[in-house]
């Protein structure tokens with residue numbers, strides 16, 4: 052048995068035989084043509100370009116059926132790129148001025164464009180480089196009369212490939228596709244997005260892939276971002292049991308999509324999703340969450356080797372709010388420190404990191420760092436429905452200070468002529484101090500979101516990172532439940548809404564208690580949205596709670 056690792060596109064298990072998939076290879080020489088042939092080459096390129104546009108439109112329609120409108124959009128973008136004047140001019144120029152064949156001109160001009168994208172700082176644009184190569188292959192396929200159709204073989208299989216372009220992914224016969232493992236590809240790539248929306252467990256950035264795997268059995272364990280080649284019997288048995296559980300959950304998901312989160316007696320609450328970045332947007336949609344209750348923005352920082360710039364952050368936040376508009380997206384400001392460390396912040400080692408220099412404490416002392424994020428958030432707010440949430444707040448003075456800095460950023464942006472949007476401003480209630488000061492805090496914000504993970508650790512004085520303390524940890528500790536109730540009551544006294552975004556929000560054994568406390572929103576892992584909806588729909592608040 053061989054174990055390999057990568058980045059997991061979807062939490063799920065896939066079992067099957069491996070089919071090693073090879074991308075089409077085009078042999079293109081640097082041949083020139085004589086003057087008389089130039090017109091013909093220009094005509095060949097134009098015909099191939101139009102045929103490739105038709106193909107992209109066809110792929111779009113096919114993807115709408117298999118993966119939904121959002122995921123299919125990439126093929127409309129491809130069709131638009133094939134109409135891009137600069138790109139078309141560049142090819143025509145190489146044919147008419149350098150007297151090259153249509154094939155050579157396409158390869159040169161498209162490769163150049165792909166390189167420009169590949170060198171861009173913005174991860175989104177970098178990922179578009181693969182799209183240019185994809186449409187280049189489409190045009191070359193037409194010019195060379197090559198069938199780019201399926202090379203996946205006739206049996207259900209897990210595909211292993213260096214990379215899969217979106218068009219290759221969508222051309223694959225879904226009934227024969229069990230999962231994918233690729234050497235390249237980012238979690239943000241459209242192939243990953245397509246895999247996610249097709250519910251296919253997949254690993255990207257798996258360096259160890261090998262042609263020798265062809266025909267061998269593999270299990271992809273998306274939960275642990277690894278794959279087992281030729282797994283042993285025990286492992287197969289365990290992972291298959293997990294897969295059966297997953298399949299049951301999936302059936303449940305389908306049944307509840309599009310329904311409201313309403314109890315039998317008619318009480319409605321919001322069920323939102325917790326995400327780590329734009330790559331989770333598909334999961335939010337797929338699980339029919341009403342919005343995002345916690346976007347942990349520090350993952351944008353953790354995924355970077357230097358502090359992300361205003362533009363990089365703006366791109367990430369804008370992508371999320373725009374994709375989910377008009378749904379609310381609550382973005383928590385950077386909660387770095389404690390267990391989330393990045394080298395470029397140069398944070399000192401501390402005796403008690405959980406009680407240390409973290410989150411808002413860093414932001415309030417490194418103002419320029421904080422302002423960069425607030426500016427990006429205010430700009431992104433112009434593209435959808437965005438709320439800003441401050442973590443680890445312990446006093447009204449801290450919240451006031453955050454709001455002052457936010458106002459300064461807004462005024463600066465306006466005087467620079469930049470577009471900004473309106474935002475709701477809220478805080479995480481995750482410290483005992485915030486619970487006890489909830490009345491003062493509620494006077495100066497639009498909502499509370501209770502962070503039960505930290506709140507439990509601070510109320511019970513139990514380090515959430517220390518596995519040795521698990522026997523002492525009681526997630527249903529009465530003190531924590533009382534703190535939640537106090538927070539809801541204080542929030543409601545001041546007319547603001549109160550939610551929970553810590554893990555406890557997904558604990559179905561507490562849902563009824565939370566609803567009876569008057570909680571307005573629960574924000575949970577995307578895969579917990581529909582099970583939670585099912586639970587809410589089974590509760591009748593007009594009857595006494597069963598003990």
Ligand code: PEP
Nearest residue numbers: 481502503504505552553
């Ligand atoms: C929490 O503390 O409950 C929370 C949601 O934040 P995190 O888990 O990111 O600290």
Ligand code: MG
Nearest residue numbers: 481502504505
């Ligand atoms: Mg927290």
